[in-house]
Amino acid sequence: MKSIAQRARTLEAKFAHDQEVHFKVEAQRNKLMGLWAASLMNRQDADTYADDLCLYGVEQPEGVLNRLKQDLEGAGVRVGEDVIHSQMVTLLRQAHEVLHTNGH
Incomplete structure (x- = not known):
């Protein structure tokens, strides 16, 4: 049987992993949203706009x-x-x- 300390470390590691995955998923979503919006706005700098929106999402996650x-x-x-x-x-x-498909 695992000790309480081992179980706590396991749960902390799982939480950290889940948070990292959540961050990556939201960042990817924001980049895709930027590309989508850029196409609607007929922007020639779609990749730049998408990267900017992705960074904005890191700074202001609720403001995207x-x-x-x-x-x-x-x-x-x-x-x-x-x-x-x-x-x-x-x-x-x-x-x-x-x-998930790429194993992250």
Whole structure:
């Protein structure tokens, strides 16, 4: 039987791993969201915009939806918040599947 200290270390390691995976999945989702939004805005710098949105998501994880909404509105693209949110959910699943398939 494992000691309490061993069990605690195991749980801490699992928590750290789960947090790392969650971070990677959200970062990938934000990059994909940036590419999606850039295409709607007809931006020529799609990769740069996607990288910027990904970094923004690290700094302001809860602000990505609002940032996308503002950027799209600023570019004259009318997309409802529900559409943005739905795309975020879809791309979160996709990012999770890709990272899971790649063994992360």
